[in-house]
Amino acid sequence: MSRLIVVSNRVNPPSGKGEESVGGLAMALAAALREYSGLWFGWSGKTTPEFNGQLAMQKVDGVTVATVDLEEIDVDEYYNGYANKTLWPLFHYRTDLAAYDRAYGEGYERVNIRFAETLRPLIERDDLIWIHDYHLIPMARELRKLGVKNRIGFFLHVPWPAHQVFTTLPGHRLLVQALFDYDLVGFQTVEYRQAFEEYVLAEAGGAQTSPGHLKAFGRKLQVGAFPIGIDAADFARMLRSPRARRMRDLMAACTVFRHLIVGVDRLDYSKGLEERFIGFERLLAGHPDIRREVLMLQIAPVSREGVEAYQEIRGRLDALSGRINGEFADIDWAPFRYVNKNYRRDELAGIYGAARVGLVTPLRDGMNLVAKEFVASQNPEDPGVLILSRFAGAARQLDQALLVNPNSPEEVAEALKQALAMELPERIRRWRALFDNVQREDVTAWRDAYVAALAGTEQRRTALAS
Structure with missing residues (x-):
């Protein structure tokens, strides 16, 4: 069985004793990792005066975690800025609250590059890499630049908005293009998947080659709906x-x-x-x-x-x-x-x-x-x-x-x-x-459906003939 690497903005594994007030995503990811060997990588939630890429490794209730500290400016521009002042309101249809600042976008790109460079030495040849949520959309692109050929999947936990809403984002085309460096992109519902497909067809000049398969930016991408559940x-x-x-x-x-x-x-x-x-x-x-x-x-x-x-x-x-x-x-x-x-x-x-x-x-x-x-x-x-x-x-x-x-x-x-x-x-x-x-349709069904789809996707890194 391939090893599973889960990547998310924050790493907050529960102990399994009910003591934490962690969110549903943390519970779901921990349940997935207990089934597969591998690790959970992301931000520690702590800051450092200067980013050095130093990893902290530990094992928490059967889950191996690897975390890295960020600089204060990273938190301001990447997390508080682009992720939560730009993308979060946009994806939730609150364009009136979305803030567009060049520094936010630069911080977002910088942290995704730092995450990719820090994770790269930990990746083994047959690992499956599963990246989560709107904080890390460009991360597959950065891993590809570093020579990673592994199958990489992305799962969006928030809604994907209608393409007329998404186009209010400056640089929206580049963000969608970055998703085509993944092998599989998963959404919570069929409606969100269809909204993404509509953007690709209407705004990116893409095509649907077959149900659940898109072609755009010289790449092919598999998409699907994988509704998340709880550990019942x-x-x-x-x-x-x-x-x-x-x-x-x-x-x-x-x-x-x-x-x-x-x-x-x-x-x-x-x-x-x-x-x-x-x-x-x-x-x-x-x-x-x-x-x-x-x-x-x-x-x-x-x-x-x-x-x-x-x-x-x-x-x-x-x-x-x-x-x-x-x-x-x-x-x-x-x-x-x-x-x-x-x-x-x-x-x-x-x-x-x-x-x-x-x-x-x-x-x-x-x-x-x-x-x-x-x-x-x-x-x-x-x-x-x-x-x-x-x-x-x-x-x-x-x-x-x-x-x-x-x-x-x-x-x-x-x-x-x-x-x-x-x-x-x-x-x-x-x-x-x-x-x-x-x-x-619990967390196990969600995990198994997604990982099976990611493991079964064909390698799509070769650019398609035009």
């Missing part, structure tokens, strides 16, 4: 842990005679938090009879504090949460709790399990693993109801959720009312269909 078996184990049970009991005690509505999202403008808060406010305003019967808990850990747009949304959410409680709370109760802190995964499992409603309403999301974790946490005999944005990639799989347009607070409020009133037989029927998908 590991999550089931966490649900039985003492900490998960204690958290579930704590939440049940806090909501005696009340139904818990829960949302868990990184603090980000793409998550639809403002619209969600207003939707809950509309529910309380329109249905005075249920005000004392519900408690909404929104967990939103702060992220990317160095980016101005994130500072602004935090202020708006603080004001909204205060407005809701100021309007509807009484001296002995409040309808809304808004918390800006991380929780362990086993604690979140307990919170999900105590909830009557999971409210997952991003304005745009590549997949959204919180939706799948909520489903996996439910009591089969008395499951909660998932309300899910139709613009999350997960909506294509979890179609038995209550699907909503997250831009409409009225639609969110109506879905909340429907979920709270839903009878047990319908809740069980919907949950069974959702849980079947979460178990069947």
